[in-house]
Amino acid sequence: MKKIIDSPKNFVNDMLRGIYLAHPDKLTYVDDDMHAMVKKDITPGKVGIATGGGSGHLPLFLGYIGNGMLDGCSVGEVFQSSSAQQMLSVTKAVDSGAGVLYIFGNYGGDKLNFELSAEMADMENSIRVTSVIGKDDVATDNPENRRGVAGIFFVYKCAGAAAAEMLDLDEVTRIAQKAADNVRTMGVALTPCTIPRVGHPSFEIGEDEMELGMGIHGEPGVRRGQLTTASEIVTEMMEPILKDMQLSEGTEVAVLVNGLGSTPLEEQYLAYGHIHDILSACGLKVFHVYVGEFATAMEMAGFSISVFKLDDELKRLLAKPAATPFFIQPQL
Amino acid sequence: MKKIIDSPKNFVNDMLRGIYLAHPDKLTYVDDDMHAMVKKDITPGKVGIATGGGSGHLPLFLGYIGNGMLDGCSVGEVFQSSSAQQMLSVTKAVDSGAGVLYIFGNYGGDKLNFELSAEMADMENSIRVTSVIGKDDVATDNPENRRGVAGIFFVYKCAGAAAAEMLDLDEVTRIAQKAADNVRTMGVALTPCTIPRVGHPSFEIGEDEMELGMGIHGEPGVRRGQLTTASEIVTEMMEPILKDMQLSEGTEVAVLVNGLGSTPLEEQYLAYGHIHDILSACGLKVFHVYVGEFATAMEMAGFSISVFKLDDELKRLLAKPAATPFFIQPQL
Numbered sequence: 149m150k151k152i153i154d155s156p157k158n159f160v161n162d163m164l165r166g167i168y169l170a171h172p173d174k175l176t177y178v179d180d181d182m183h184a185m186v187k188k189d190i191t192p193g194k195v196g197i198a199t200g201g202g203s204g205h206l207p208l209f210l211g212y213i214g215n216g217m218l219d220g221c222s223v224g225e226v227f228q229s230s231s232a233q234q235m236l237s238v239t240k241a242v243d244s245g246a247g248v249l250y251i252f253g254n255y256g257g258d259k260l261n262f263e264l265s266a267e268m269a270d271m272e273n274s275i276r277v278t279s280v281i282g283k284d285d286v287a288t289d290n291p292e293n294r295r296g297v298a299g300i301f302f303v304y305k306c307a308g309a310a311a312a313e314m315l316d317l318d319e320v321t322r323i324a325q326k327a328a329d330n331v332r333t334m335g336v337a338l339t340p341c342t343i344p345r346v347g348h349p350s351f352e353i354g355e356d357e358m359e360l361g362m363g364i365h366g367e368p369g370v371r372r373g374q375l376t377t378a379s380e381i382v383t384e385m386m387e388p389i390l391k392d393m394q395l396s397e398g399t400e401v402a403v404l405v406n407g408l409g410s411t412p413l414e415e416q417y418l419a420y421g422h423i424h425d426i427l428s429a430c431g432l433k434v435f436h437v438y439v440g441e442f443a444t445a446m447e448m449a450g451f452s453i454s455v456f457k458l459d460d461e462l463k464r465l466l467a468k469p470a471a472t473p474f475f476i477q478p479q480l
Numbered sequence: 481m482k483k484i485i486d487s488p489k490n491f492v493n494d495m496l497r498g499i500y501l502a503h504p505d506k507l508t509y510v511d512d513d514m515h516a517m518v519k520k521d522i523t524p525g526k527v528g529i530a531t532g533g534g535s536g537h538l539p540l541f542l543g544y545i546g547n548g549m550l551d552g553c554s555v556g557e558v559f560q561s562s563s564a565q566q567m568l569s570v571t572k573a574v575d576s577g578a579g580v581l582y583i584f585g586n587y588g589g590d591k592l593n594f595e596l597s598a599e600m601a602d603m604e605n606s607i608r609v610t611s612v613i614g615k616d617d618v619a620t621d622n623p624e625n626r627r628g629v630a631g632i633f634f635v636y637k638c639a640g641a642a643a644a645e646m647l648d649l650d651e652v653t654r655i656a657q658k659a660a661d662n663v664r665t666m667g668v669a670l671t672p673c674t675i676p677r678v679g680h681p682s683f684e685i686g687e688d689e690m691e692l693g694m695g696i697h698g699e700p701g702v703r704r705g706q707l708t709t710a711s712e713i714v715t716e717m718m719e720p721i722l723k724d725m726q727l728s729e730g731t732e733v734a735v736l737v738n739g740l741g742s743t744p745l746e747e748q749y750l751a752y753g754h755i756h757d758i759l760s761a762c763g764l765k766v767f768h769v770y771v772g773e774f775a776t777a778m779e780m781a782g783f784s785i786s787v788f789k790l791d792d793e794l795k796r797l798l799a800k801p802a803a804t805p806f807f808i809q810p811q812l
Contacts (some may be wrong), residue, residue, distance in 0.1 A: 150670045150687070151780055152747035154709045162710070163746045166753035170769040190578075206745035338482045355482070377486045378494070410742030410779045413538035413806075414495045415484035421498035437502040440806075447742045449482055449779065474745075474772075476808040 149342050150371035156344035160203045160225050167210070171473040175213060183230055184237035186220040187213050195320045196242030196313040197249050199304070200235050201258055202227040204343070207362060207442040207474035208300070209252075213418065214472025217308035218251075219293035222265075226343045226446075227365045229257030235265035240273055247276040247317035250323055251303050253296025254283045273435055278317060279325040279416035284454065286331040286388045287361030287370050295363050298406040299331035299454040302466070305477075312369055327462060332392050333404075334385040337362035338375065341409060341445050360384060364408070364445040378415070382422035385453050390430065394411070395457060397431030404454040405439045409447040413440060423453060433465060436480055482675050488676035492535045499542070503805040507545060515562055516569035518544050518552040527643040527652045528552065528574030529581050531636070532567050533590055534559040536675070537696060539806035540775040541584075546804025549585075549640035558675045558778070559799060561589030566586050567597035572605055579608040579649035583629025583656055586615045610649060612639070612656040616786065618720045619693030619702050627695050630738040630775035631786040633661035634798070638811075641797035654724045659794060660690040664724050665736075666717040667784035669694035670707065673741060673777050696740070696777040710747070714754035714808070717785050722762065727769040727789060729763030734798060737771045741779040745772060748783055755785060763784050767795060768812055 153159050164182040168175060178184045190196070200222035201209045210221040220238035222230035239248050250266065252258050259281070274354035282296030282303055307324035315323070337359045340349035350366040353359060358381070361369030392443070395401070403423060405416045416439050427434055435458055458466065467480035485491050496514040500507060510516045522528070532554035535540045542553040551574035554562035571580050582598065584590050590793070591613070604805035614628030614635055647655070659709035669691045672681035682698040685691060694702030727733070737748045748771050759766055760806060767790055775784070790798065799812035 150690075150707060152670075152710045152743060152751050152783065153712065154711055154750070159746070159750070162753060163750045166749035166751065166756070169632075169756040170749060170752050170771055187493050192514060204744070204746065206749075225732070333560050338484075358482075375482060378484045378487055381484065410781075411484060411545075412536070412741060413773070414491070414536065414778070417498035417502060417538075418486070418491070418495045419498065421501050423502040439502055441646065441745070444744065445743050446746070447781065449742075451484065471810055475737060476810060478803055478808060 149347050151344060153344055156347065159344040160223065163203065163292050164223065174473050179237040181234060181237060183223040183234045185210050185213060185223055186238060186241045190219060190242060190244055192244045193246055194244060194314060195246045195317050196244065196251060197251060197311055198235065198238050198242055199251050199305055200230045200262060200433050201253060202229060204446045205444050207441065211474030212304045212469065212472055216275050216312050216468055217304050217472050227343065229255065229261050232261040232268065235262050236268050237295040239265060239269045239277060240277060243275045244365040249307060249317060249320050249324060250277060250279040250302065251307060252281060253300060254294060264382050276317060277322040280321060280328050282328055284331045284336050285363065286332050286392050295367065297333045297335060297364055298404055298452050299333040301404060301442050302331045302402065302454070302456045303327040303469060306462050306465040308470060309432030309468040323461065323465065330462065331454055332389045333452050333454040334389050335362060335408065335450060336360050336381055336385060337369065337408065337448055337450035339449040340366060341448040364443060368369040382419050382430045383426065386423065386426045389453065393455060394459060395430065395432055398433065399459040400433045400463060401427065402435050402456040402458060403437045404442060406443055406452045406454065407441045408450040408452065409444045410449045411451050419451060436466070481679050483676060485676055488679065488689060490615045491676040492555065495535065496555065506805050510573040511569040513566060513569060514568045516556040517542050517545060517555055518570060519582045522551060522574060522576055524576045524601045525578055526576060526646060526650050527578045527581060528576065529583060529639055530567065530570050530574055531641055532562045532594060533585060536778045537776050539773065543806030544636045544804055546802065548644050548800055548802030549636050549804050558677065561587065561593050564593040564600065567594050567705040568600050571597060571601045571607060571609060572777055581649060581652055581656060582609060582611040583632065583639060584613060585632060586613050586626060598785050605680045608649060610653040612653060612660050614660055616663045618666050618724050619666050627699065629665045629696055630736055630784050631665040631666060631788065633736060633774050634734065634788045637661040637802060638794050638797040640802060641800040655793070655797065662789040662794065663786055664721045665784050665786040666721050667694060667740065667782060668692050668713055668717060669740065669780055669782035671703070671781040672698060672746040673780040696775060700777060709797065710751050711754050714751050715758065718755065720760045720788050721785065724789060725789060727762065727764055730765065732765045732767045732790040732795060733759065734767050734768045734788040734790060736774060738784045738786065739773045740784065742781045743783050751783060768798070
């Protein structure tokens with residue numbers, strides 16, 4: 149295991165310490181627990197938006213706390229859910245009377261803990277909590293069982309912009325749900341990654357193999373096979389996305405090309421060339437492209453493609469500026 | 481070689497194609513050569529700033545073309561200089577009468593080609609060109625022989641802000657030279673990377689080894705040894721930086737923690753915790769911290785630390801907003 153760490157056991161705490169030291173004016177934590185991260189300045193009267201999930205995916209999840217995006221995040225150990233108590237701490241801190249929206253991925257531990265936290269917030273603190281769950285990974289056939297992966301970025305962005313406009317909880321929730329319904333993602337993995345506490349790679353894969361549809365925790369994909377050309381890989385990834393979305397000609401979309409960890413930006417841009425060709429051939433218009441690392445799996449090699457269907461409302465919200473320590477966007 | 485590519489031979493062209501398709505409103509090229517990249521809108525009367533260098537280091541070099549940063553970049557093959565002709569094309573395109581500043585790293589091929597380009601621009605086109613060369617890597621003892629690595633980011637940022645203020649070529653050059661004189665970098669590599677045309681890793685290193693001071697093209701470092709803890713690694717990296725800079729107590733600095741390719745953001749932030757401790761113990765004040773990938777070596781694992789000594793002028797310029805397709809900063 150080749151990692152810049154001090155001890156596998158304290159990896160997440162040591163990382164969090166560095167993040168708070170690097171961004172003291174932007175991020176802080178509550179209840180004396182570094183895993184309960186909140187935005188330094190909470191806007192009074194604004195709907196709070198909280199997320200949560202395991203570590204190892206930076207900038208997901210905590211990296212999207214900031215102006216125009218999220219207000220708090222409960223931070224778990226690597227690839228593990230945070231606790232209900234940590235999420236409750238975040239919830240109480242980010243509520244300023246307008247209620248709190250949870251946006252998180254479709255994973256068993258997260259669902260269990262965050263539903264419990266929402267109940268406690270309601271019962272004990274009279275905070276109204278709504279939830280929108282990211283299920284964008286088309287590698288799973290049944291839409292209800294789909295994992296939440298990089299596409300949650302678009303849900304954060306649009307919901308965050310809606311909350312910044314001081315819309316109420318029902319409206320922000322409606323918009324977040326619409327964003328979640330409008331995004332689809334497909335990934336490919338070339339190498340595994342190593343969880344520090346485990347100390348060895350999460351799975352084995354041949355020197356000439358790739359796995360289509362693998363999850364960001366190394367969950368099994370839909371097909372393992374010979375590594376082919378970028379053109380063929382992108383074609384195979386775009387097919388289930390576009391089939392599932394059924395976009396009519398002339399539809400505007402945003403695209404996210406997301407590196408999983410060790411795939412260079414050069415290769416991500418090369419892949420975008422093929423994505424662009426396919427979208428253009430379908431008569432789709434690309435409003436904006438994001439390329440880079442938005443939701444990683446430690447040092448896994450591979451990337452994912454997310455396509456986000458826009459309407460006037462989502463386009464307007466996506467275009468709004470945002471600024472977090474990990475993601476900055478001017479008005480588009 | 482596990483890469484998302486179509487053909488090793490066309491890797492750079494295929495990547496450039498994706499970049500132009502992704503950012504059609506921001507980037508274009510001249511003289512029918514994708515390797516001669518320029519900003520879409522050149523500000524009339526502003527000093528032009530051009531850079532150049534090999535591919536494989538994204539976002540370095542071309543990623544810093546944008547508002548408040550650079551105007552053009554000549555793009556070479558992976559780890560190879562661009563040609564004098566490509567740099568001349570860029571120079572002519574970014575000059576709008578106020579002259580052009582070249583900022584590039586201290587490498588033989590780049591120096592040869594860009595000096596030739598500067599001469600041609602002067603002789604054939606009457607464009608005045610000045611040059612500032614990045615030599616920030618303290619892994620080499622003799623300051624004149626030092627390589628240019630991630631610290632060039634600070635030179636781009638300050639010179640770019642100065643040019644945006646419409647200062648003249650002498651002033652922008654003076655500021656760029658001062659920024660270059662005020663930055664020091666040290667890196668550590670944990671794994672090699674593979675150039676697509678070569679097809680195998682650039683060097684071998686043991687499963688439990690690291691190499692301190694390795695260059696971003698895999699140039700030999702100062703010490704190869706057992707991989708130790710993050711705390712020990714950071715301490716060993718900071719020592720030559722601080723020794724060379726001789727900063728007096730109370731000095732303000734900016735810090736860049738730069739991932740070389742496959743070292744996760746989590747580990748970079750963990751390292752920053754230790755950097756912060758060392759700077760604090762020396763009585764130095766951290767004005768701003770940048771953490772992420774700013775100058776990579778394909779998928780190499782490892783990171784570098786750059787320390788940038790600020791005075792009032794450099795601090796004011798560093799704090800100015802900038803926006804490129806790869807780097808966005810609001811006013812600090």
